[in-house]
Amino acid sequence: MRATRLIKVALKSIVKNKMRTLLTMLGIIIGVGAVIVMVAIGEGAQSQIAAQIQNLGTNMLVITPGSSNAGGVSQGSGSFNRLKDTDADKIMAESAYVAGVSPVIFTRTQIVGGTGNWRSTIHGVTIDYPVIRNWELTSGRFFDASEQRTGKKVLVLGATIAENLFPNDDPVGQRVLVRNVPVEVIGVLAKKGQTPEGNDQDDVALAPYLTVQRRLSNFTFIRQILANTYSSNDIEKAQVELKAIMREAHGLAAWEPDDFEIKNQDQLSEAAQGTTEVMTMLLAAIASISLLVGGIGIMNIMLVSVTERTREIGIRMAIGARGSDVLTQFLIESIVMSIFGGALGVAIGIGGARILASFTGWSTAVSPEIIFIALAFSAAVGIFFGFYPARKAASLNPIDALRFE
Amino acid sequence: MQAVDAAVLVAAAVSDSNILGKHRLMSDTKPVVEVTGLRKTYVMGKTEVHALQGVDMTIRQGELVAIMGTSGSGKSTMMNIIGGLDYPSSGTYLLDGIEVNKLGKNELADIRNQKIGFVFQGFNLLARTSAVENVELPLLYDRTHKIKNHRQAAIDSLELVGLGDRTDHHPNELSGGQQQRVAIARALVTNPSLILADEPTGNLDSRTTVEVMQLFQELNKKGITIILVTHEDEVSRYAKRIVVLRDGRIIRDETQVPDSASDDIAKLILKQKREMETAPVSAE
Numbered sequence: 001m002r003a004t005r006l007i008k009v010a011l012k013s014i015v016k017n018k019m020r021t022l023l024t025m026l027g028i029i030i031g032v033g034a035v036i037v038m039v040a041i042g043e044g045a046q047s048q049i050a051a052q053i054q055n056l057g058t059n060m061l062v063i064t065p066g067s068s069n070a071g072g073v074s075q076g077s078g079s080f081n082r083l084k085d086t087d088a089d090k091i092m093a094e095s096a097y098v099a100g101v102s103p104v105i106f107t108r109t110q111i112v113g114g115t116g117n118w119r120s121t122i123h124g125v126t127i128d129y130p131v132i133r134n135w136e137l138t139s140g141r142f143f144d145a146s147e148q149r150t151g152k153k154v155l156v157l158g159a160t161i162a163e164n165l166f167p168n169d170d171p172v173g174q175r176v177l178v179r180n181v182p183v184e185v186i187g188v189l190a191k192k193g194q195t196p197e198g199n200d201q202d203d204v205a206l207a208p209y210l211t212v213q214r215r216l217s218n219f220t221f222i223r224q225i226l227a228n229t230y231s232s233n234d235i236e237k238a239q240v241e242l243k244a245i246m247r248e249a250h251g252l253a254a255w256e257p258d259d260f261e262i263k264n265q266d267q268l269s270e271a272a273q274g275t276t277e278v279m280t281m282l283l284a285a286i287a288s289i290s291l292l293v294g295g296i297g298i299m300n301i302m303l304v305s306v307t308e309r310t311r312e313i314g315i316r317m318a319i320g321a322r323g324s325d326v327l328t329q330f331l332i333e334s335i336v337m338s339i340f341g342g343a344l345g346v347a348i349g350i351g352g353a354r355i356l357a358s359f360t361g362w363s364t365a366v367s368p369e370i371i372f373i374a375l376a377f378s379a380a381v382g383i384f385f386g387f388y389p390a391r392k393a394a395s396l397n398p399i400d401a402l403r404f405e
Numbered sequence: 406m407q408a409v410d411a412a413v414l415v416a417a418a419v420s421d422s423n424i425l426g427k428h429r430l431m432s433d434t435k436p437v438v439e440v441t442g443l444r445k446t447y448v449m450g451k452t453e454v455h456a457l458q459g460v461d462m463t464i465r466q467g468e469l470v471a472i473m474g475t476s477g478s479g480k481s482t483m484m485n486i487i488g489g490l491d492y493p494s495s496g497t498y499l500l501d502g503i504e505v506n507k508l509g510k511n512e513l514a515d516i517r518n519q520k521i522g523f524v525f526q527g528f529n530l531l532a533r534t535s536a537v538e539n540v541e542l543p544l545l546y547d548r549t550h551k552i553k554n555h556r557q558a559a560i561d562s563l564e565l566v567g568l569g570d571r572t573d574h575h576p577n578e579l580s581g582g583q584q585q586r587v588a589i590a591r592a593l594v595t596n597p598s599l600i601l602a603d604e605p606t607g608n609l610d611s612r613t614t615v616e617v618m619q620l621f622q623e624l625n626k627k628g629i630t631i632i633l634v635t636h637e638d639e640v641s642r643y644a645k646r647i648v649v650l651r652d653g654r655i656i657r658d659e660t661q662v663p664d665s666a667s668d669d670i671a672k673l674i675l676k677q678k679r680e681m682e683t684a685p686v687s688a689e
């Protein structure tokens with residue numbers, strides 16, 4: 001009851017001194033606004049990464065050669081290449097959840113043909129690959145099982161290569177040279193865009209992995225094995241199952257650690273978001289400093305305000321306000337101002353994030369959580385930095401306060 | 406007893422009957438303020454100022470007392486102690502039988518709120534706050550919640566001081582006399598046992614001074630106990646009792662038949678009228 005009245009008193013005093021109120025709130029407004037914009041940029045980047053990882057494929061699992069721990073010393077990821085095409089065959093033969101499997105081998109090379117030549121990467125894959133990666137063709141066809149089995153010299157071009165080597169006509173049916181070996185282009189892939197790392201996924205050509213292994217390259221490392229499950233519900237079960245199959249395939253004893261890693265897309269995006277998260281936190285921390293400065297601003301102006309209003313405090317005490325009443329009044333004032341400033345800061349932050357996004361093309365995202373956190377933090381700032389001035393007001397001697405000019 | 410005070414005020418507000426206090430002997434009523442052996446010593450570094458050096462005084466309900474004395478005689482010190490703003494160095498002070506000098510800070514604040522109404526020389530109204538909001542202010546700190554409708558109580562109180570039509574005016578829109586009336590209304594709103602006024606007319610011209618004294622006399626007739634500090638005979642002549650301080654001691658304490666402020670105002674009005682009537686003649 002008296003609390004609501006005290007809030008009313010505080011609100012009145014805030015409204016009556018608009019200029020002072022605005023100055024008091026300015027620091028909080030800027031601080032919260034800055035935090036919101038920074039976090040919006042960070043979260044925007046993260047959700048973009050998540051979207052890109054989802055774009056990598058559907059219900060996809062990625063097996064990579066794991067780091068081997070020799071005597072507790074990590075040799076680093078992929079220091080031993082322990083993936084074999086027989087692993088992929090075993091998975092396909094034994095797994096209950098996996099719909100398709102494709103080992104992937106890379107070779108970086110020059111492709112000559114059409115209007116000139118283009119340095120790119122050829123991936124050796126299986127016929128399951130376009131399904132796993134959820135990758136369509138805009139022209140021609142993918143290679144078939146017999147072409148895969150025989151290691152036929154056929155190539156499916158990514159959109160970037162097709163645009164650069166054959167800007168004016170359909171590359172399907174044309175011949176290109178890869179390390180002086182003539183290869184026939186049988187299809188063109190749809191555009192897929194960038195990876196979270198900023199690599200162009202379309203600057204790639206696909207061939208049967210046997211073709212790459214035997215005819216186009218002398219490197220035959222299998223860098224990864226991709227697999228997909230029938231349904232998204234199977235992903236975790238498939239992960240467990242694949243782990244067992246892989247351990248058996250590699251003949252690992254029970255005490256030996258895995259020499260491979262299996263990740264699903266969520267785990268991939270978590271990994272990719274890790275660095276961005278650190279960035280976001282760093283940005284937010286820097287912006288928080290301005291919030292701190294805003295809090296000190298509140299304290300500063302509240303202290304001035306207590307001095308200015310010494311007589312008012314004296315009057316209130318003379319007519320029966322207890323020290324705690326005065327303390328509460330000033331504390332409410334600073335809390336209300338900081339929360340209100342925080343709300344304005346949130347509004348400005350959201351607007352600022354939008355404007356920034358439209359100017360730079362970055363994606364930004366403001367989550368309800370961050371709004372809540374910003375407001376709660378503002379209130380905390382109000383309590384923390386309002387307490388000292390409020391206590392100073394409450395400890396005034398009414399006789400001296402009344403005499404104050 | 407608070408209920409009785411309230412009833413008196415309300416009855417007075419409704420009709421202007423003043424049955425109370427008119428022909429009553431003061432020694433019959435109960436004491437409101439009882440101070441015995443009151444001393445106050447201010448210590449400033451190595452020097453000590455003995456502002457009060459043993460004051461004994463009893464003020465009963467319905468009194469209208471003027472405390473007088475030269476500057477530095479200890480009037481304000483005494484008012485601060487009686488008003489519960491300060492503690493005596495020694496001696497006892499009973500207010501309505503409560504030993505005020507033994508109370509803690511919070512209880513003292515409650516005593517100021519419930520039992521005392523302050524009127525200051527400089528009015529001490531909150532700026533940018535309407536008259537009615539100023540008058541309501543003490544009720545904000547009323548922990549007994551004896552008054553439910555704050556706004557109505559404030560309006561009643563303003564009507565009692567003749568400002569029922571100025572409730573929404575801000576202090577800067579009111580004359581000095583009107584501001585002091587608002588301050589008096591604020592002092593009355595909690596139905597206190599005692600009104601304390603320190604030089605209430607110090608900032609007012611002589612005409613307004615008489616008007617404010619008329620108000621004090623009216624309120625006193627309704628049974629309200631009033632102590633006012635003044636150094637002007639123009640003010641003290643309206644009091645029923647005069648207490649004179651010198652160097653922190655009472656040197657004189659006597660009752661008197663007060664002049665009537667309303668009679669003086671009537672005389673003033675008559676005089677003004679005459680001047681108005683004669684003025685055009687002398688101008689020709």
Ligand SMILES: Nc1ncnc2c1ncn2[C@@H]1O[C@H](COP(=O)(O)OP(=O)(O)O)[C@@H](O)[C@H]1O
Nearest residue numbers: 447449454456475476477478479480481482483
């Ligand atoms: N806060 C104080 N500190 C020190 N001395 C004071 C203080 N207040 C009053 N005095 C001294 O006490 C004496 C009485 O003062 P005061 O009660 O204000 O007198 P009055 O109101 O009659 O002018 C004076 O000598 C004054 O200087």
Ligand SMILES: [Mg+2]
Nearest residue numbers: 477480481482
């Ligand atoms: Mg004085």
